[in-house]
Amino acid sequence: MTETDAALRTLAHNVRAARTRAGLSLDELGRRAKVSKGALVALEKAQGNPNFATLVRLADTLGASVSALMEGRPEQRVRVVSADTVMPLWKGEHGSEARLMLTTSGPAATEVWRWTLEPGEEYPSHPHQAGVTETISVTRGEMVLVVDGVDYTVTAGQTATFDADTTHTYRGTGTQTCHLIMTVHLPPGPG
Secondary structure (H helix, E strand, O other): OOHHHHHHHHHHHHHHHHHHHOOOOHHHHHHHHOOOHHHHHHHHOOOOOOOHHHHHHHHHHHOOOHHHHHOOOOOOOOOOOOHHHOOOOEEOOOOOEEEEEEEOOOOOOEEEEEEEEOEOOEEEEOOOOOOOEEEEEEEEOEEEEEEOOEEEEEEOOOEEEEEOOOOEEEEEEOOOOEEEEEEEEOOOOOO
């Protein structure tokens, strides 16, 4: 079995388990997440190939993090993750990419992402569930963060944070690749 097959099986298991815990039928999960029932059936059979936006919508609908849907059980007390061992969940046409490095455990998990944005390339994100906040720290280059249609320039050495339950876009600007670390702070799950 390839690494991709194993990852798809883990994703299928985790989505099915989260859907069952939430008491949702395939129809209801599909309606709430705006994903077709056929795509959900294929995903739960480890036959689908969901894109990044679909994974985010499913995670938001299920009250989970994207990585909680993708990761197996933690094997060690300390995890060290190298960017080159994590497949990008989004790739832009000009070489931009987003890699979900890891998610912290606990009642209010935090996802840690590593992004690159090429000049002129952008990723529009749909609003997340209420209570989700994002923090963007630019380590090299510059970008424009668009929240509710307002542009905010964020350059190397700067950090921005915002409530992510509204439309937002990340856009590379300047003349060089923008490198950034994004953290997505999820609200506490049902106790």
